[in-house]
Every structure is written in C-alpha cells, then in structure tokens.
Amino acid sequence: MEDSAVNTNQLDWQDAVTRLAGYGCSNVTSKLSWTSDGDKMVFAGFYNIQMGTLAGYTGSVAVKYSNSQLRNLETLINEVRIVSRLQHLNVISFLGFVLTEPRQDEEQDGVKRLQSIGLVSPWVELNLRQWMQSKENIDRCRMAVQVAEAIMYLHDAGVIHGDLRSRSIMISNEGAVQITGFGASVLEQDTPDKEKIFHVVPRWTAAERFYKESTWPTKQSDVWSLGMVILELFSNEVPYSGASELRAISLIGNGRIPDQPSTFISIKPGFRQILWGMLLSCWQRDPKDRPSANVVRDILRVVNREGTTIDESIHLATERI
Structure with a gap:
C-alpha cells in the first residue's frame, strides 16, 4: 500500500477498513467483549476510550474510538499508519481494530452516533x-x-x-x-x-x-x-x-x-x-x-x-x- 498521509475527502467505512488492513491492523471485532465496569470509560475530547477484553489476550484492552461518525477517522487511521512502522518497548502497540456500536447510547450534535471504528491496545491506567x-x-x-x-x-x-x-x-x-x-x-x-x-x-x-x-x-x-x-x-x-x-x-x-x-x-x-x-x-x-x-x-x-x-x-x- 502507498504509505502517504490520509485524505478523508472520499473516505467511507469500507475505505477505512481497507486502509487499516493494509497497514497490518486486523479486524478483531468478533474477539472483543466490553467490560461491565462503567467507570472504565474515558471521554477525551474527540475520542472515547473504553475497557474491554480480547479473546486470546491476557489482560484488559483499551478501545479508542471517535465519538462522531467519519469525523476524526483520518487521525485514527494515521495513528495506525505511523505505529505500524514501530516496535519499541516505550511505544504503544495496537492489537487490531473493531467495528463497534458501544454500549452507551451517545449523541453528537444531536445526532445519534452509529457505527464507529475503534483501535485496540493494551489497557494502561x-x-x-x-x-x-x-x-x-x-x-x-x-x-x-x-x-x-x-x-x-x-x-x-x-x-x-x-x-x-x-x-x-x-x-x-x-x-x-x-x-x-x-x-x-x-x-x-x-x-x-x-x-x-x-x-x-x-x-x-x-x-x-x-x-x-x-x-x-x-x-x-x-x-x-x-x-x-x-x-x-x-x-x-x-x-x-x-x-x-x-x-x-x-x-x-x-x-x-x-x-x-x-x-x-x-x-x-x-x-x-x-x-x-x-x-x-x-x-x-x-x-x-x-x-x-x-x-x-x-x-x-x-x-x-x-x-x-x-x-x-x-x-x-x-x-x-
């Protein structure tokens, strides 16, 4: 895949999934289970981070997803574009991505948020x-x-x-x-x-x-x-x-x-x-x-x-x- 900065002018969900897979980030949606602990959810500006577990992985995971639909999708893909090149003890690693509708019923600007793409990484407190x-x-x-x-x-x-x-x-x-x-x-x-x-x-x-x-x-x-x-x-x-x-x-x-x-x-x-x-x-x-x-x-x-x-x-x- 051409390793260039992401442009979302024509980007849709399928394009995003294709880009993520091209950077070696696999779809782990079927392996994810959300935690029942409502306290383990962080609202951070344009993104939410929620705790879950991943089948086959020891320990909790963090799922970072945009709290709007296509908005901010560019930056999520760019994170994978960058991190896919890296392997270092002091740099975050991604375990995959999920296509998800989180448990919480959220709205953004009065519009109910639908499907979102989330990046999965080890949970760090x-x-x-x-x-x-x-x-x-x-x-x-x-x-x-x-x-x-x-x-x-x-x-x-x-x-x-x-x-x-x-x-x-x-x-x-x-x-x-x-x-x-x-x-x-x-x-x-x-x-x-x-x-x-x-x-x-x-x-x-x-x-x-x-x-x-x-x-x-x-x-x-x-x-x-x-x-x-x-x-x-x-x-x-x-x-x-x-x-x-x-x-x-x-x-x-x-x-x-x-x-x-x-x-x-x-x-x-x-x-x-x-x-x-x-x-x-x-x-x-x-x-x-x-x-x-x-x-x-x-x-x-x-x-x-x-x-x-x-x-x-x-x-x-x-x-x-």
Missing part, C-alpha cells in the same frame, strides 16, 4: 501527569531517560510525533513509559501540506508552530516539547504553571520560556544547572540550534547515573517550607 500526582518517591530521571529514548527511536525511524506532552505518555503497570497519541504524527518523508491544520496544545508546543505559515511538526519541534515534558517531570508543574492557556500563548509568542524552578525534584544541587542548561538548549528560538533527542538522552543518562537523590520527599518538603 495512568498517563504521566496522573502518575506524577498519584505516586510518591518515583524515579523521575529514569522516566525522563525513557521518554528521550522513545523520541530518539521515533526520529531514527523517520517519525515525528507532533503532539508530545504528559497526557500522550502512558505508564504501564511495570513502570515503563509508552508513547501514545500519534494522530497528529507525520513521517519525515511526507510532503509538508501548508493547508493542513494541526491541533496544538500551547504549553508543550514549539514557538515556531504558532507564528510560522505552517504548523507542520519537525524533529526540532519535538525536541522543544521533550524539554517541556522533562521540565514537568522535575518540577511537578505543567509548563507556564500559573498562566492561563491564552496567557501561555502570549508568553510563547513574545519569546518567553518558562521560569527556572526553585529546585529540580530528586536532582543533586550540582546537577541542577546542567539540567537547566539542557532545557534552555531545547527551547532555542532557532530550531537549528536545538540538540537532537540523542544528545538530550545522553545528558539525562549522566544525570541519572551521577546526579540523582534517593528520596524526592526531601525536595517536596523543602518547597513547602
């Missing part, structure tokens, strides 16, 4: 932000290394994520990072389309994607976002914490980067400036001046090996004084 909020004495530096290694792997495979943030990073039950959210991803070989509109989340998105003619993502814009995720990990705060979304956009447009935190959780004093200097390099205004994900990973490895403390509660207690 917490994203990175939730994980940071619910756990104590977590190994933040190890997580940062894993995120950087995953982005390095994507870039080496010719994949640009385009929407890296804490909510697109899941943490498995084994404590491993899993990068998700490939709906806005592109391949390095894709021809940039100036007409294509990407939904961006201000706090993590590179400055040039706001003020340039095209919002097309690049490896360099991924590195900017990687820096924001690392900042969030070690400060326990979202980037531009305390500012509204509109204020954050204004700050980014005016060339402002986040303020340096008073401390970096679990990092020895002598290594905090090393870490901050690395983050500043990730946020260079000129994308060409930013380091590669490989360089970021290498610096984090050194910090992880030599510059971490055991008990993060020391830092959190200091912040409260």
Whole structure:
C-alpha cells in the first residue's frame, strides 16, 4: 500500500477498513467483549476510550474510538499508519481494530452516533501527569531517560510525533513509559501540506508552530516539547504553571520560556544547572540550534547515573517550607 498521509475527502467505512488492513491492523471485532465496569470509560475530547477484553489476550484492552461518525477517522487511521512502522518497548502497540456500536447510547450534535471504528491496545491506567500526582518517591530521571529514548527511536525511524506532552505518555503497570497519541504524527518523508491544520496544545508546543505559515511538526519541534515534558517531570508543574492557556500563548509568542524552578525534584544541587542548561538548549528560538533527542538522552543518562537523590520527599518538603 502507498504509505502517504490520509485524505478523508472520499473516505467511507469500507475505505477505512481497507486502509487499516493494509497497514497490518486486523479486524478483531468478533474477539472483543466490553467490560461491565462503567467507570472504565474515558471521554477525551474527540475520542472515547473504553475497557474491554480480547479473546486470546491476557489482560484488559483499551478501545479508542471517535465519538462522531467519519469525523476524526483520518487521525485514527494515521495513528495506525505511523505505529505500524514501530516496535519499541516505550511505544504503544495496537492489537487490531473493531467495528463497534458501544454500549452507551451517545449523541453528537444531536445526532445519534452509529457505527464507529475503534483501535485496540493494551489497557494502561495512568498517563504521566496522573502518575506524577498519584505516586510518591518515583524515579523521575529514569522516566525522563525513557521518554528521550522513545523520541530518539521515533526520529531514527523517520517519525515525528507532533503532539508530545504528559497526557500522550502512558505508564504501564511495570513502570515503563509508552508513547501514545500519534494522530497528529507525520513521517519525515511526507510532503509538508501548508493547508493542513494541526491541533496544538500551547504549553508543550514549539514557538515556531504558532507564528510560522505552517504548523507542520519537525524533529526540532519535538525536541522543544521533550524539554517541556522533562521540565514537568522535575518540577511537578505543567509548563507556564500559573498562566492561563491564552496567557501561555502570549508568553510563547513574545519569546518567553518558562521560569527556572526553585529546585529540580530528586536532582543533586550540582546537577541542577546542567539540567537547566539542557532545557534552555531545547527551547532555542532557532530550531537549528536545538540538540537532537540523542544528545538530550545522553545528558539525562549522566544525570541519572551521577546526579540523582534517593528520596524526592526531601525536595517536596523543602518547597513547602
């Protein structure tokens, strides 16, 4: 199959099924059973995620499907187009797709939603932000290394994520990072389309994607976002914490980067400036001046090996004084 960006102008359900099968994603509808636990359903913007089980698979699965009919189908197919090329411990994998009418009787804009296509993946309970909020004495530096290694792997495979943030990073039950959210991803070989509109989340998105003619993502814009995720990990705060979304956009447009935190959780004093200097390099205004994900990973490895403390509660207690 021609490996090109998805165009849904003429797309119908059968076209979508054909595209998914062409990317090696099989129809597992007959194997799926929905869970009876109504709490295991997440309403996430344009998509819903519901728990189920899959015959022949050990453990629960997540089914991500569009909460409208053909709307957003393009991004679901694009996720499979991208992920089908990847195989890495720190990147989500798909178990197949389903054609389904979920249990809940839903409406979208007053119209009852009919059949939907859902992507099936292993169920993971917490994203990175939730994980940071619910756990104590977590190994933040190890997580940062894993995120950087995953982005390095994507870039080496010719994949640009385009929407890296804490909510697109899941943490498995084994404590491993899993990068998700490939709906806005592109391949390095894709021809940039100036007409294509990407939904961006201000706090993590590179400055040039706001003020340039095209919002097309690049490896360099991924590195900017990687820096924001690392900042969030070690400060326990979202980037531009305390500012509204509109204020954050204004700050980014005016060339402002986040303020340096008073401390970096679990990092020895002598290594905090090393870490901050690395983050500043990730946020260079000129994308060409930013380091590669490989360089970021290498610096984090050194910090992880030599510059971490055991008990993060020391830092959190200091912040409260």
